[in-house]
Amino acid sequence: MENKKPDNVVFSDENGYNASVLPYATNVGAPAIRMDDVVSWKNRNISTVNKEFENKFKELKSQYENLMQEFEFNELVYSAKFSFEPVIGEIYHLYTGEDGVNFLSLISPQEWNREHVGTFKLNSDKKWIILNEKVTNFY
Numbered sequence: 001m002e003n004k005k006p007d008n009v010v011f012s013d014e015n016g017y018n019a020s021v022l023p024y025a026t027n028v029g030a031p032a033i034r035m036d037d038v039v040s041w042k043n044r045n046i047s048t049v050n051k052e053f054e055n056k057f058k059e060l061k062s063q064y065e066n067l068m069q070e071f072e073f074n075e076l077v078y079s080a081k082f083s084f085e086p087v088i089g090e091i092y093h094l095y096t097g098e099d100g101v102n103f104l105s106l107i108s109p110q111e112w113n114r115e116h117v118g119t120f121k122l123n124s125d126k127k128w129i130i131l132n133e134k135v136t137n138f139y
Contacts, residue, residue, distance in 0.1 A: 080102035
């Protein structure tokens with residue numbers, strides 16, 4: 001019979017007694033090697049990240065909708081007729097004329113009996129900011 005080593009002795013013909021250089025514990029009293037439950041960690045974090053992406057998507061969608069609404073308001077006012085140079089910070093009123101074309105005026109809706117489309121203010125970026133929320137039909 002060969003010179004056989006007991007099962008609890010770490011020995012190989014190539015490396016000899018190499019228990020001290022192995023990356024894992026080799027004696028009987030060493031703690032058991034267990035695999036971490038990575039699946040539950042992944043599922044938890046996937047759920048968290050997906051919620052974060054969903055919230056970011058909703059935020060970007062809201063910003064996009066606000067930007068498109070602002071673009072439509074500016075398109076509406078800039079495509080209207082006016083024969084003066086608007087002053088930054090002044091309030092202007094948009095009306096629909098008898099010919100169906102929109103025009104910009106300084107006269108408020110309380111002082112004039114015309115079809116009022118909306119009230120706007122020109123900011124320093126040359127963007128029209130809507131001041132009343134009754135504008136629903138842009139064109």
